Amino acid sequence: MKSIASKTIAFNGKFFGAAPTGVHRVAEQLVAATDALIGAQVGDGANYAVIARDRVAIPPYRNILCVRENPWVRRMHRIAWEQFYLPLARRKDFILNLCNLGPLLHRDSATMIHDAQVYSAPESYSLPFRLWYRFQFFFIGRRHRIIFTVSEFSKRELVRYGVASANKIVVVHNGCDHVLQIRPDGRQLAVLSLKPRRYVLALANTQKHKNIGVLLKAFTGAELKDVELVLFGGATQADFQNLGYFVPPNVRFAGRISDPELVGLMISAGALAFPSVTEGFGLPPLEAMALGCPVVAAPFGALPEVCGGAALYADPFSPDAWRLNIITALDDETMRQCLISAGLQRAGDFTWKRAARRLCEAVKNANGEFA
Template identity: 80%
Template sequence: MYKTIAFNGKFFGAAPTGVHRVAEQLIAATDALIAEQRGNDADYALLIRNSVRVPSYRKILCVRENPRVRRMHRIAWEQLYLPLARREDFILNLCNLGPLYHRDSATLIHDAQVYSAPESYSRSFRLWYKFLFFFIGRRHKLIVTVSEFSKRELVHYGVATADKIVVVHNGCDHVLQIRPDEGQLATLKLARGRYVLALANTQKHKNIAILLRAFAAPELKDVALVLFGGASRADFENGGHVVPPNVRFAGRVTDSELVGLMANAGALAFPSLTEGFGLPPLEAMALGCPVVAAPFGALPEVCGDAALYADPFDPRAWSLKIRTVLDDPAVRQSLIAAGHRQAGIFTWKRAARNLFEAVNAVNARTQADPK
């Protein structure tokens, strides 16, 4: 008999991040997938730490923690309570980390950026993640990652061997189910198709500095750069960056507001020096927004021929590519059509199927050979 597959739901109730959103989409898509299966040999449960509201699932049973441990710190809950409470189960961790002392586990590690881009993280964060990765990669039965690039990086940095890692690409079709809110266009005084969207992120590997330099040039003086996310103008300026006057900060936006911004943007600019996957470019493509990206990390793997690529160290290259996208109708329409095709490859149903098959294969082997 197969072990119950228990999803580690520690992330529910935490501040939303890209990693958490991926986990939510994978759980929902897996639930839909197993509802379609006949003769499925495993049971599924979602373990959560507290009384936060979670979606309703058809086949995945939501298990709330014992009230006596409700105040337990999330790290202690994951490392101590979870493996003891579910010691007979196969635990599936979708947010990079998981309990070290539970060998019958699979863990999704999105990237190796604590190794490849250490300057983007605090010393304590790097040490904690490297410590956990070292043991997770050796003890857990399966490591899942989101791109072939990330797999190579995890092997390169010694997190796990290649034969232990399975690639499950993210999906992006969730954006097609979100009703757009175009209120930010009026708030920020944006002209449809004449602004460029990018992340408001000060981490060095996100490389937003190159966009600030590009938008300070005369070629883009009539184009707004809209940065969405947690970093503010002050954050960039305190980091030593000069923020030109045509940069506008949207702040943290809702999913609906982000879809509204993407659907009406002239382009999404994504100049990262490394990415384990790079979901925003695919989301933009799905919504008909052309993408200009850096040819680094997993971005060529994910974007394929559906994006224009610019040298991430040359601000003039960015200004020229962006002007091309905004001003050349033939290039723009070609990118939009190619983007729709590329985004169509990456669905959450496909991701869930690949994850489902990989985890169940390991679960079956665990039953045959419990060592």
């Protein structure tokens, strides 16, 4: 780390060591891309550091210093660490929070709020979760100097629900090029007895806004009896059945799988289906596009903004529409090749380098170029 100025941009590293989520993965990619961006520039007038709890594994960065805070706080709850210890220990720094929440006591901060779904899709979250996030968002949106979000759709939603004013919100689209660095592992095809191009991937998620029920209904139809629906993620067949869903026999549950296994499944899939009725960004469709997998999505939330004209869109409330579009993506070779070509081009527009540059420019502007 270059000691150019006293100003430090401190990444809130609370997410390191926590159970992996999509939001945490975005944070990891943004920090790594920022590290690479710093290395490609001649000093920008600031120091960069990741502030992490003691004994938490951190990737080896070349240009961002890892600061492990005092061992005596290791037993402190993660929320208490973030809300009290971090702002006091780094009171002279600009704190950058990438995972929705941040220290309320520290005004000299920027926080990335990925979506407004605790307002727009409350039924997908428990009451304590909703109340905690709404409480945090109310103060973060008013106290922190910048609110980052991941799409123009999310920006409009955050304004709509009164989280922050539009002039305070900066959109930083996610990247998807990380999937190109993952070596695919195709073992799941054998484990699940799958035939290449004769299965469709989707999330195993019971949250109402993810709308997986429409796919379960679509796959009960005779038109898809020879096509498998492969659900990856934490939700099980019993979880869906306990909520009253009928799970047809051509549905396979892959469970929680590694990134190489997911890449292996995407490369050989007939399509990725993404029927969410709201989404702050929607990274899996872009990841699939980058790997040459056609996408069928719902025209809701940020999905049209992210997928553009590179996906087939289906009414999220019509199983028949999903059957028709899935059959088209699998069996209409002309349309399939158009989707693959358009998807590769679309995915190429979303890189972590571009995201990191946008993030850093906004932070620099907020800090007067560190002058």
